Amino acid sequence: MSSQSEPEIVDRMQSHAPPKNLSSHYSEMPDRVRENLILRRKIWPRMNVFNENWMCFLAGETGDGKSYAALRLAEALDPTFGPHRVTYSVEEFLEIAASDLPEGAIIVLEEAGVAAGNRNWYTVANQVLDALTQTWRHRNNGAIMTAPDFDLIDSHVQRRFHHLGIMVGKDESAGISKARWKYIQTNNETGKMYKKYHRMIGDDGVLRRHKWMKFQLPTPELVEEYESTKGEFTDDLIDDLLEKVRAESKEAETEQLSPVQVAKEILDEGRVEEYISEASGGEYFDRALLKMDYGVSEDESKQIKKYVVREADLDVM
16 A cells, blocks of 8 residues: 555635645736636636636626626636637637637637527537537637526536626626626536535635626727627628528418419318308308418408309309
């Protein structure tokens, strides 16, 4: 039996104390990282000290400030970050993630696809993130994803995120937004996922629970370029959606039966009796039922009635 003591195994996310020898890296940290305990101890070191990736999800409704929060967080962690690393589709995100990125580089995947009504967005995002998080583990880069709802991400993909920020509000006059901030911990035996607040000993030696992350506005230059590129993407996306709607409308018009086709269908399928109703004056051909079943107009229903009455030799009103 070895006389040497067992190595200490530490969960860095759960640890109250800073990682050993982290102070030797302080000079390498961006100013904003040094000023924030969570960034300094839990996020920046993952990529820049321990050579691991970092995945973050910012959730909130449109207008909650999560897009600007993501930009501010990205530029605080990564001095090389710019609008060229903001992506608006999972395909674009995957392409940049596979490129030759510098250490600690951050990519942002924006919610624009969701906001524009792409119902397939979460399905595609799940597939891409599943593949990415399995192959990206050896990369020392970070990704921030913004979308309205974390719960629509598959549970096995959720477990691969390291932090979850839930936007709770913003003060537009002060230019500050706020998120409830938790790290994600998974029990590898049960697969159960836990969302926990960081408990850390601060620089003053006091153990506290850190529940919030506050974000100032991104730099004006980044905001201007971001709004420009997002506007271009949104315009293109709206054009694509409009083209799709027009194509579907045209297809629906093409598929709609003509009055003669409707009449022939009723005759061929032996359904004439379905449209014969009774009134005090006798039997009549019920055009109201016809309009309800086929969505035809008043004039079209009259044409259909004439055709059916003639071909079926009906004695009805």
